[in-house]
Amino acid sequence: MTEQVQIKAQADNRKRNLILGIIFDLVGYASYGVPLVAEITDVIWAPIAGFILSRMYKGAVGRVGGVLEFVEELIPGTDFIPTFTLTWIYTYLIKKEK
Template sequence: MDELEQKFDKKRQFDLIASLAIDALGMATYILPALGETFDIVLAPVISALIYAVHRTTFGAAFGFLEEIIPFTDIIPTATILWVYRYVFKKKETLQAFMEKFNKKNKKTIIIPAK
């Protein structure tokens, strides 16, 4: 179980750093105020794809796309909010999905005891 916990913790940390970077990229358009909202048209599908790659949620990717495309909403840290939702509010479900993927990959069966 220790190996699994370490891998889950590394994934959780990686997802947080990736989420913060995605949100920083989305907010970077504020550096060039005149071009910022125009550049969001190009950046919206990129942000959406990155959110999907990290969080594997179509809803989150669509919301990230809309957040980028709608003017003056870049300040919303969509990827980080998704991270909080997955790793704080839905931690048990996220861990369970991680374990299933881990078990399938390593052909092991590890069960979390009910609390």
């Protein structure tokens, strides 16, 4: 691949991960809409969200993010934390600066 094609592919992945991350965070928030049902949906959503996040980001970031997402979805009252979006910020803004 030429360097320009590789840069465009990286930019496309960044954009895709941000859009998907926001969507998946909103899915996690959606459980707040129905009291008592939220806990049941969180038990179902937690492993799915953890798996998705671990596949979206490679290496240690994906593994740690997936575990944190799984735990965050299982702990009542923590659905407001946008783990997918925070992982994107860490990966593409904070980690890049180091």
